[in-house]
Amino acid sequence: MTPHRNLPMSDTPPKPAAASSPMRAVIYERYGAPDVLQFRDVPRPVPGEHDVLIQTHATTVSSGDWRMRSLEVPAGFGLILRLMAGVRRPRQPILGTELAGTVAAVGPGVRRFRVGDAVVAFSDMAMGCHAEYCCLPEDGAIAAKPPNLSFEQAAALSFGGTTALHFLRRAALQRGERLLVNGASGAVGTAVIQLAVHGGAEVTAVCGPTNQELVRSLGAVRVIDHTTTDFSRLGESFDVILDAVGNAPLSRCRPCLAPGGRLLLVVSSLPALLLAPVQSRLSGRRLVAGPASGSAEDLAALASLAENGVFQPVIDRVYPFEQIVAAHRHVDAGHKRGNVVISMGATPPQPA
Incomplete structure (x- = not known):
């Protein structure tokens, strides 16, 4: 099985930003085509008592992101999605359902993770992964990153x-x-x-x-x-x-x-x-x-299968964060093979 040709295999995380600086994120304030997306500096999340702050090293653009951004959904779900996501504009302006990164900070009540742990995470409908940092509850879908996968590969485990x-x-x-x-x-x-x-x-x-x-x-x-x-x-x-x-x-x-x-x-x-x-x-x-559910147990099971060589997420292309709009356009075209990954490094887009 060789679905990962020409992928960047970096396991060296980007240097963390200073604690007081804002983070870079891709936001959308109205529904529509990929050109509604824009880069903006926003406040970095602060972890609560049982939260984990993860520095994102790679994420994906999935069909879920496409549906949330465009409101293109199967028949009958249009009104339901608007009620969930925001009738006039998105309540959650940052898309992204999955990521791989390292733990940057934890709340005082967190016991499962430590600062520096390499992890994969699935935020599902909470979104928020298209940013330099993402904050998730400790009991959410977070698992240790398989050591044999790059951050780019691991980011595509979840969805x-x-x-x-x-x-x-x-x-x-x-x-x-x-x-x-x-x-x-x-x-x-x-x-x-x-x-x-x-x-x-x-x-x-x-x-x-x-x-x-x-x-x-x-x-x-x-x-x-x-x-x-x-x-x-x-x-x-x-x-x-x-x-x-x-x-x-x-x-x-x-x-x-x-x-x-x-x-x-x-x-x-x-x-x-x-x-x-x-x-x-x-x-x-x-x-x-009906909708699928994702849990920490499921994510850990997938990570174990990946570590043992049984399961590997298929990667179509890897885009740098700066080209995330182009990644959305590729997903919108409807011809992606497997997953479209976003690297927070300066890697040019690579076909699998």
């Missing part, structure tokens, strides 16, 4: 990995079962393939022609080109289907989902989410939908 773990766990995927992954080349899909193969499943990957070599290298035994073939019309049967795109509802998947099979809707409309329990009872197949 796709925790989502993959969540849905595979809910599916109770068994050794020898046949799993089809629709949208296999993104952050979630590439994580699902690796974790499912590690668990002994037989994986069929659905992706575009330029990503077939990648998904095979991750362990997929068969690849279907979605530009020429509709997987639902092949007359085959799968025990589990995972849809990471949002175009494979039960009505499409029923012909190729075995009785008692599970349909995992990583991306779904609000009507599909609400109807999932009813459709499960009527169809004889179980639908799993």
Whole structure:
């Protein structure tokens, strides 16, 4: 498996800023295209009693950042997202759901971490990782960074990995079962393939022609080109289907989902989410939908798998912090392979 060619492998953290200085962050004060993003000096967070202040060495631009910035969401979720994120303008002006860095300060009640610890963290909907520092609760999704991964690689562990773990766990995927992954080349899909193969499943990957070599290298035994073939019309049967795109509802998947099979809707409309329990009872197949959760335990499990060479986040490109707007444009285009990483160093963008 070689998804990380030409990546910077720096494990030397940037020099910490003076304690009294503000931090550099990328903020957005209105919803829209990547050009709503702007750099600004903002106050550095101060850790509370049980908080951990992390100096960010690398972060990512994920599909979650794209959705929060643009408000482009599946049908039915537009109003809900505005109510959560801010009706007229974003309540949290700093995007970013995951990072890798070092602990810069801790609150007096913190026991799990010390200043200088190298960590990975997942802020999820709290966001805030597109800045030089991020403050998270000690009991949040924070884990020790795998020593064999660079900060750039480790930054991409959380978003796709925790989502993959969540849905595979809910599916109770068994050794020898046949799993089809629709949208296999993104952050979630590439994580699902690796974790499912590690668990002994037989994986069929659905992706575009330029990503077939990648998904095979991750362990997929068969690849279907979605530009020429509709997987639902092949007359085959799968025990589990995972849809990471949002175009494979039960009505499409029923012909190729075995009785008692599970349909995992990583991306779904609000009507599909609400109807999932009813459709499960009527169809004889179980639908799993809804937001994924990420915990410190899940992140630690992913870090352990990465340290043992079982799981590696796939990196598409690495951009320097100064080019984060270009990274957003790349994600908006919808053709990223795995994860798009932001390095806080002065590294030029690198293709995988």
